Amino acid sequence: MSDFSAIDTGKEAGAGDFVQLLKPRVMSLVVFTALVGLLVAPVAVHPFVAFTAILFIALGGGASGALNMWYDADIDRIMRRTQNRPVPAGRISEGEALGFGLALSLISCLMLGLAANWFAGAFLAFTIFFYVVIYTMWLKRSTPQNIVIGGAAGAFPPMIGWAVATGGVSLESILMFALIFMWTPPHFWALALFMKDDYSKAGVPMLTVTHGRRATRKHILVYTLALVPFALALGFTSIGGPVYLAISVALNLWFVKGAVGISRRDEAQAEADKYRAEKAFFTFSLAYLFLHFGALLIEKSLSAIGMGGW
Amino acid sequence: MAIQVEHELHRRRLGRNTALGLALGAFVLLVFVLTIVKVSRQDENGNPPGMAPTAEAGQ
Numbered sequence A: 001m002s003d004f005s006a007i008d009t010g011k012e013a014g015a016g017d018f019v020q021l022l023k024p025r026v027m028s029l030v031v032f033t034a035l036v037g038l039l040v041a042p043v044a045v046h047p048f049v050a051f052t053a054i055l056f057i058a059l060g061g062g063a064s065g066a067l068n069m070w071y072d073a074d075i076d077r078i079m080r081r082t083q084n085r086p087v088p089a090g091r092i093s094e095g096e097a098l099g100f101g102l103a104l105s106l107i108s109c110l111m112l113g114l115a116a117n118w119f120a121g122a123f124l125a126f127t128i129f130f131y132v133v134i135y136t137m138w139l140k141r142s143t144p145q146n147i148v149i150g151g152a153a154g155a156f157p158p159m160i161g162w163a164v165a166t167g168g169v170s171l172e173s174i175l176m177f178a179l180i181f182m183w184t185p186p187h188f189w190a191l192a193l194f195m196k197d198d199y200s201k202a203g204v205p206m207l208t209v210t211h212g213r214r215a216t217r218k219h220i221l222v223y224t225l226a227l228v229p230f231a232l233a234l235g236f237t238s239i240g241g242p243v244y245l246a247i248s249v250a251l252n253l254w255f256v257k258g259a260v261g262i263s264r265r266d267e268a269q270a271e272a273d274k275y276r277a278e279k280a281f282f283t284f285s286l287a288y289l290f291l292h293f294g295a296l297l298i299e300k301s302l303s304a305i306g307m308g309g310w
Numbered sequence B: 001m002a003i004q005v006e007h008e009l010h011r012r013r014l015g016r017n018t019a020l021g022l023a024l025g026a027f028v029l030l031v032f033v034l035t036i037v038k039v040s041r042q043d044e045n046g047n048p049p050g051m052a053p054t055a056e057a058g059q
Helices: A002-007 A015-021 A024-040 A047-071 A094-115 A118-139 A146-155 A157-166 A171-195 A212-236 A242-264 A267-272 A276-304 B008-040
Strands: none
Touching: A015 A047, A015 A094, A015 B008, A024 A047, A024 A146, A024 A157, A024 A171, A024 A276, A047 A094, A047 A118, A047 A157, A047 B008, A094 A118, A118 A146, A118 A157, A146 A157, A146 A171, A157 A171, A171 A212, A171 A242, A171 A276, A212 A242, A212 A276, A242 A276
């Protein structure tokens, strides 16, 4: 009888569960920023090679998501937001997630190396290593600055895109990295302010838990101010221009205004209007990043008709 | 309980296998097209485009 009950639990994984393992929402950011990095680079890439490169960068990002879900299954089981992920819900075993993640990592790095160049392939491998080993295994559970350094993993894709086209690193690609890297902390801490996840129960040292909400609000302001020079500096490089700079100035003014607002509020005010300012800041942070990279694309298309850049 | 020939579990398994089959098919097609693109863009010496031209290339 036990044999029957063992297979009759209704927990057989569907194809959608494996897609969920790839963290598709994170992947959309990876695809967009990597694509911009590739397109704004001064070297033209054959459209099909570009398509293949972006596909495998996305797959590599997905693979690191699967490895993250393998390693974090124990804390995902505790937190309400993540309980329904395929591994903690029991639809995919931890071993399956590990195998799936490792196999996809290998395939995506090899294919990126073959399609574009080995520097880009190695860079993707390093990104996966950074996200899985440095962030997930080491920093996430040991320091409240986990978001800050872990954000680097999410900031590498435009550099990989740039490397696909040029085969190397440059000031422009480092500044694109810096833009996402510095943007990540205020973005996530705003989320942490209103999501109120059960991080403490899961033993994850989130800044809101370890240093309190008051300190988190201050941190958001400081990191937002630190982000501004990087965002503006990108406008003075070969991939920037007056259009980018105008858009960036407007976005940064608005972003700093939001951060100042958050830093001046206390919990009572936030509770009273159901975290309206924090939610608005979080939503705007998504537009902030999207529009900055969109502005780089505008500069590139303007330069195609002889009007972009300086 | 009567034994059902078609269980919900079978439906999910079919979905998974179909997805894997499509993914493999797409992968084969991708490698094929990538090969065509790469091979057809090589010059007569087998170098990819953008490689430094040799001295005799200008003659």
